[in-house]
Amino acid sequence: MIDATPTKVLLDVLGGYLTPPAICRPLGRIAWTDTIGLFPALRNLKTLNNENGLTLRASDDAYANACRYLEAAGEQFRLPMPEFTPDGEGGIDIEWESQGRHLAINFSAEGNGDFVSWREPGGRYEGEPATEGLFIEKLDWLLS
Amino acid sequence: MNGNPHADLPYSCNTILFRAITSKYWIIEGEHKPKIFFRRENSDPHGVSLFDSIEACKTSMPSGVIYGVRSVHAGRLYDLPSGLWLFPDENDPSHANIRLRNGDVTPRLVDDPICRNIGSDLMSASRPVEYWNEPNADARFEQELEAKREARRAAGQ
Numbered sequence: 001m002i003d004a005t006p007t008k009v010l011l012d013v014l015g016g017y018l019t020p021p022a023i024c025r026p027l028g029r030i031a032w033t034d035t036i037g038l039f040p041a042l043r044n045l046k047t048l049n050n051e052n053g054l055t056l057r058a059s060d061d062a063y064a065n066a067c068r069y070l071e072a073a074g075e076q077f078r079l080p081m082p083e084f085t086p087d088g089e090g091g092i093d094i095e096w097e098s099q100g101r102h103l104a105i106n107f108s109a110e111g112n113g114d115f116v117s118w119r120e121p122g123g124r125y126e127g128e129p130a131t132e133g134l135f136i137e138k139l140d141w142l143l144s
Numbered sequence: 145m146n147g148n149p150h151a152d153l154p155y156s157c158n159t160i161l162f163r164a165i166t167s168k169y170w171i172i173e174g175e176h177k178p179k180i181f182f183r184r185e186n187s188d189p190h191g192v193s194l195f196d197s198i199e200a201c202k203t204s205m206p207s208g209v210i211y212g213v214r215s216v217h218a219g220r221l222y223d224l225p226s227g228l229w230l231f232p233d234e235n236d237p238s239h240a241n242i243r244l245r246n247g248d249v250t251p252r253l254v255d256d257p258i259c260r261n262i263g264s265d266l267m268s269a270s271r272p273v274e275y276w277n278e279p280n281a282d283a284r285f286e287q288e289l290e291a292k293r294e295a296r297r298a299a300g301q
Contacts, residue, residue, distance in 0.1 A: 051167070051209070052187065052205045052207055053186040054167055085172075085177070087184075088184045089184055089185065089186070089252070089254065091253070104260065106257075113252075113254025115254075116257075119260075124225075125260040125261050125264075127256075128257075
C-alpha cells in the first residue's frame, strides 16, 4: 500500500528499482539483474500453439521451475541471452554457449525430468538431474 | 563379425533417408538444431522417424505442414558413437525408425541428457535439404546425389 506523501511515494517507486524482486511474482516489479531480458522470452513459451502432435506450449510446472532457476541465477550472474525452445512435450529447454562451452537446462512438463547438461568444446554432453546448486555451479563454469 | 559385414544391414550404407522437421522452433535463424532428432513420445513412439523420400516427409503430418527436411546418410548413421541403427517399418515400406542397436528406442530429453549427444551425432550424419519445399524435390535430390557420386567415381579413377 503506497503512502500518499510525496517522499514516501518516491521512495516506494525507487524501492521497486533498487531491490531485486523476481519478475515472475504477480507484483510485476523489475528484477535488478540482466535476467530481466530473459523472462519475456520465457513467458512466450506459455503462449505457443501446439501442432503436429507436439506439445509446444509450456506447462505451468515447467514455466514455474524455469522461473525459479533463472531467478536464482540472476542473483549471482549477469546471464547472456540463451536460446529458449519448447521441448515438444510441454517442457522448456534453455541453452547457452560461451567460448565453445555449452550449457543446457531442461524443465519437463511435469517437473520430474529436469536435467542440467554441459559439454566442453568438441566434447560430448554430460548431465545430471537438475538442482539449483548444480545449475549455479555450471553457470559459473560457463562464464569463467 | 561374419565374413560379410554388409549382410545384416537393414539399409545399405549408401542409402539416404529423410527426417521431417515438424516444428519451426527447432530452426533458429535458419539453422537446424539437434532437437530435430530428439525423440518425442507422441510423434516418435517407436523410434526417431525417417522416410524414404522428401515427399513422404511432406505428407507425414495430418496438418500437411512441416518446416524443413534433413537427409540422413545410413552409412554415417551406423558409424555414429551413439550406437544407432535403422529399423524398417514392417507396415510401411517408406518409413523407418532410428533406435539403439539393441532395438531400444532412444531416450527422450526428459529421460536422459544423452539425448543431446544423439541429436548432435545425427546432425553430423545428415544435411539440410534446402529446396525441400519445391515441386519435384525428390527428383532434384536424386540428380544431385548421382552427380556427386559420379564426380567421386571420376576422381577415384
